[in-house]
Amino acid sequence: MNLDPFARLTLVLLRWHFQTFAVPESQGWLVALRCATAHVGPDAAGALCYDLVGVVQTLRSSRTTPIAFNSESCPCCRDWLTPSERQIMQMIDALRHDQEGRARTLAQFLCDGAPDSNLLAVTQTYLRRHTPYSAQKAAFSQA
Template sequence: MIPTDHNTRCHRVPSPKETLCKSAGFDNHEHILLTAARLYFQSFAEPHSQSWMQALSLTQVHFGQFDGPIIAIRLLTALQAMRCTRRSIFGFNAPQCATCSKVLTEHERRFMTAIQSVRRGQNSVAQLEIMLLCEGNETEHVLAAFIDLSCVLACAIPVAVHDTSRHAQTGLSQSPS
């Protein structure tokens, strides 16, 4: 059993197939992608929440004004490719819940393992995870979307290490935080 915080508002009990995010081996960028994906899923489940705007803001803050929106769109494209191929509901945890957001559902774990695997050049592992996520349906376009996401991630520079030369080349300046 996975230990959870004693949150008086959330009484969720993790299932045996779920794992703690902190034990998943995600880097900071992958944690951001997971949160953004959860925000997209929340927007799909509850359109009135407009959580997709938070996903866009999150990626822009973390990856910068140039790379952030591109990464947000590539992430959405990968999610949509997977969603269109799956037949059943994708289980996700609420990104705003302090307890739930610390736990990975089986589907989130597979999704993030596929992203990690593509980023590390382990496409056979990614293909297996994507096949399971897509429930044995066609996966070629889904893998292509994950590879596209991985490519833009490889080129992205987190805001914390942006240098002014990149902004100088575009004639823009970055305002101090």
């Protein structure tokens, strides 16, 4: 996938948060916070990670199967997306481009067939608060 800088940061942070749950002793959430701080600064990093943990937790609680993800710390693996990662990033892309039907279909795949999870709402909140395009779009529509 051709990920823009915001989407790439989202993928990196998702992977570190998934690792936190898969290997708790890795303290992946701390790495995610450091990475977010490097990209968005200390004032915005905490909120960014908090909202993304909401996405991760909603996804985890909506599934009956584990999420396959690649380790961001592996130089080889981080260049490839698992099928689940691809679906997550495609869902995020669909939401960013106001393609609700496509996003809803991908969310249903991600949630093991459950149709009405909170995944879209939580992801939309994340995007509304943190996507550079969303911030510009909101400012433009208020002008």
